Amino acid sequence: MSDKLVQVDHLFQYFPAGGFGKNKKYIQAVDDVSFFIDKGETFGLVGESGCGKTTTGRTLLRLYEPTKGRITYNDKVLFDSGDVPYNNEDGSIKTGDDGKPVYGKKTAVDMLPYRRKMQIVFQDPYASLDPRMTVGDIVGEAIDIHHLAKNPKERYDRIIEMLERVGLNSEHANRYPHEFSGGQRQRVGIARALAVDPEFIVCDEPISALDVSIQAQIVNMFEDLQKEMGLTYLFIAHDLSVVKHISNRIGVMYLGKLIELADSYELTFHCAHPYTKSLISAIPVADPKTARNSKRIVLQGDVPSSLNPPSGCRFRTRCPYADEQCAAEAPEWREISKGHYAACHHLDRVN
Amino acid sequence: MSDYLVKIEHERLSFFTPVGEVKALNDVSLHVSAGEVLGIVGESGSGKSVTSYSLMGLTAYPGRIVGGDLWFNEHHINAMTEKQMQKMRGNEVAIIFQDPMTSLNPVYTVGNQIREVILLHTNKTKEEADARAEELLKLVGINEPKKRLKQYPHELSGGMRQRVMIAIALACEPKLLIADEPTTALDVTIQAQIIELMIDLKNKLGMAIIMITHDLGVVAGMCDRIAVMYAGKIVETGTTDEIFYSPKHEYTKGLLKSIPRLTDKGHERLVPIEGTPVDLLNPPAGCPFASRCDNCMKICLREMPPAVEFSETHAAQCWLNQKEQMEGENA
Numbered sequence: 001m002s003d004k005l006v007q008v009d010h011l012f013q014y015f016p017a018g019g020f021g022k023n024k025k026y027i028q029a030v031d032d033v034s035f036f037i038d039k040g041e042t043f044g045l046v047g048e049s050g051c052g053k054t055t056t057g058r059t060l061l062r063l064y065e066p067t068k069g070r071i072t073y074n075d076k077v078l079f080d081s082g083d084v085p086y087n088n089e090d091g092s093i094k095t096g097d098d099g100k101p102v103y104g105k106k107t108a109v110d111m112l113p114y115r116r117k118m119q120i121v122f123q124d125p126y127a128s129l130d131p132r133m134t135v136g137d138i139v140g141e142a143i144d145i146h147h148l149a150k151n152p153k154e155r156y157d158r159i160i161e162m163l164e165r166v167g168l169n170s171e172h173a174n175r176y177p178h179e180f181s182g183g184q185r186q187r188v189g190i191a192r193a194l195a196v197d198p199e200f201i202v203c204d205e206p207i208s209a210l211d212v213s214i215q216a217q218i219v220n221m222f223e224d225l226q227k228e229m230g231l232t233y234l235f236i237a238h239d240l241s242v243v244k245h246i247s248n249r250i251g252v253m254y255l256g257k258l259i260e261l262a263d264s265y266e267l268t269f270h271c272a273h274p275y276t277k278s279l280i281s282a283i284p285v286a287d288p289k290t291a292r293n294s295k296r297i298v299l300q301g302d303v304p305s306s307l308n309p310p311s312g313c314r315f316r317t318r319c320p321y322a323d324e325q326c327a328a329e330a331p332e333w334r335e336i337s338k339g340h341y342a343a344c345h346h347l348d349r350v351n
Numbered sequence: 352m353s354d355y356l357v358k359i360e361h362e363r364l365s366f367f368t369p370v371g372e373v374k375a376l377n378d379v380s381l382h383v384s385a386g387e388v389l390g391i392v393g394e395s396g397s398g399k400s401v402t403s404y405s406l407m408g409l410t411a412y413p414g415r416i417v418g419g420d421l422w423f424n425e426h427h428i429n430a431m432t433e434k435q436m437q438k439m440r441g442n443e444v445a446i447i448f449q450d451p452m453t454s455l456n457p458v459y460t461v462g463n464q465i466r467e468v469i470l471l472h473t474n475k476t477k478e479e480a481d482a483r484a485e486e487l488l489k490l491v492g493i494n495e496p497k498k499r500l501k502q503y504p505h506e507l508s509g510g511m512r513q514r515v516m517i518a519i520a521l522a523c524e525p526k527l528l529i530a531d532e533p534t535t536a537l538d539v540t541i542q543a544q545i546i547e548l549m550i551d552l553k554n555k556l557g558m559a560i561i562m563i564t565h566d567l568g569v570v571a572g573m574c575d576r577i578a579v580m581y582a583g584k585i586v587e588t589g590t591t592d593e594i595f596y597s598p599k600h601e602y603t604k605g606l607l608k609s610i611p612r613l614t615d616k617g618h619e620r621l622v623p624i625e626g627t628p629v630d631l632l633n634p635p636a637g638c639p640f641a642s643r644c645d646n647c648m649k650i651c652l653r654e655m656p657p658a659v660e661f662s663e664t665h666a667a668q669c670w671l672n673q674k675e676q677m678e679g680e681n682a
């Protein structure tokens with residue numbers, strides 16, 4: 001029995017984007033992403049807009065049906081496209097007696113029972129709450145779907161309990177979303193996710209739309225709830241300082257690929273990949289003296305389109321270390337120290 | 352007159368909405384010298400954009416300046432006609448908006464939009480204006496400027512569009528550039544590019560910049576002085592170092608404590624500012640921050656604190672400072 005709660009193997013998510021037959025084009029939103037999340041841990045995903053972090057989170061919950069890959073939750077396979085080989089403990093491909101790789105059985109389970117355990121908090125608290133439902137009904141909807149309350153009284157009590165848990169009170173239950181501020185709405189969104197007693201929550205940029213002074217309130221609340229209810233989070237954000245604050249481990253994505261994964265301390269202070277390095281140096285430091293003295297690595301150019309990503313390493317068009325090898329072949333995903341993975345041809349040269 | 356480029360004295364501005372008067376600005380005074388970078392920090396609705404828009408005469412209906420004086424480069428803004436205003440706008444003072452996606456006109460080419468400003472404010476011919484537009488694109492670091500001039504905004508990325516916005520703003524070499532959250536809609540790596548560009552251009556052209564943002568990290572790196580706004584008031588102003596290393600207002604202190612820092616080695620809990628921002632429709636009688644302040648006293652709820660000066664550049668409006676000062680004198 002492993003203590004891994006969620007495991008993702010070779011996840012692909014391609015969206016069709018016009019064209020017919022041979023010319024059919026795809027947006028390669030998520031491209032061969034593998035990671036796992038332990039029970040009770042917070043796993044952070046960072047990257048620029050369009051790098052596929054939100055898509056990864058949603059595909060993980062099967063809000064989008066994956067193009068390819070395997071998703072395992074609590075040792076149960078939720079989805080398997082049937083063409084993804086199993087890996088051994090050391091990361092090599094597991095082979096059967098005949099020497100051929102072992103594939104999983106093609107599976108796609110009914111998600112309803114799992115929706116109770118896996119929930120999501122969306123980015124925009126203005127768009128993710130139905131304006132015509134009261135807050136009580138928004139939180140109560142999930143309770144109804146999963147038949148968690150035997151009678152109206154129990155349902156009401158549960159709604160109030162959830163609202164109180166996120167710092168709202170019973171009086172708020174009869175109000176509509178437009179009567180709330182951004183921070184309060186995000187609390188409603190969190191209460192809705194908590195209403196079914198989940199084990200795992202995908203937090204999709206839950207604080208990006210909020211003011212600085214409110215962000216800290218919500219971040220602290222996530223931490224408190226995790227302690228009280230033993231939750232596991234996948235925390236998606238583009239702000240590395242927030243992700244570093246809340247996460248145990250962090251994965252960095254660039255153009256659909258996971259390019260580095262490490263313990264959050266290790267990642268911030270000993271990152272290996274050139275993209276992570278520039279990302280960290282680009283974050284404005286709220287300290288005038290350090291800001292004046294630090295040398296920024298300013299990347300040239302823009303992120304290429306995921307419709308037609310560069311060959312080989314996807315970062316090579318902006319990478320100061322790029323050469324022919326980077327254009328020719330995609331770098332391998334390898335472990336550079338315990339639990340610290342990166343995908344780059346020139347790790348020796350970069351560091 | 353003083354030697355300040357911008358001088359705002361006791362400005363009060365209200366929006367007369369159907370539900371009542373929203374006092375967006377309440378006694379705001381600030382100044383900017385030539386070539387200086389002033390950062391205005393505050394949360395949404397604190398009045399930072401409204402302040403700078405009113406300086407350009409861009410207050411949207413139903414808003415109106417109800418008191419105070421605004422001076423820009425010897426112009427008395429309150430007394431200017433729309434015609435005089437048009438001459439000044441884009442010429443002596445220019446603005447970059449937050450969202451480069453919506454602030455460029457989608458049906459005109461980039462070149463057309465840059466040329467428009469040049470033709471409006473100078474006597475240049477079309478050909479000369481085109482040459483100048485090309486020069487400007489080169490200045491803001493856009494490759495192949497000739498090709499870009501013929502492109503439409505949707506063909507450019509977010510960072511490029513913001514560069515085009517900056518090119519338009521700089522077309523007439525303004526004395527003051529107002530940057531209203533110029534990097535909020537951009538990714539971190541692109542944000543770093545734009546900030547670098549702005550500092551570079553400021554050094555080259557010697558203009559003053561008013562940088563409006565809610566990101567303390569952005570102001571720390573590029574501003575000379577900072578004004579912290581809360582609920583339509585400037586609660587604290589000072590040099591960047593004074594604000595970051597010896598903040599005097601409780602709101603500034605709270606703001607600095609509430610942001611996670613990448614350089615923290617351990618895991619310290621964030622200290623949030625509890626509560627929510629005030630409703631400007633019915634502002635409280637005393638200090639607007641009183642309801643969220645940990646050290647709130649009785650007087651805070653009754654009366655607005657006066658500004659206390661700590662140095663020539665540093666001032667804050669908080670009763671706690673008054674109290675400390677009095678205790679200091681008595682001791």
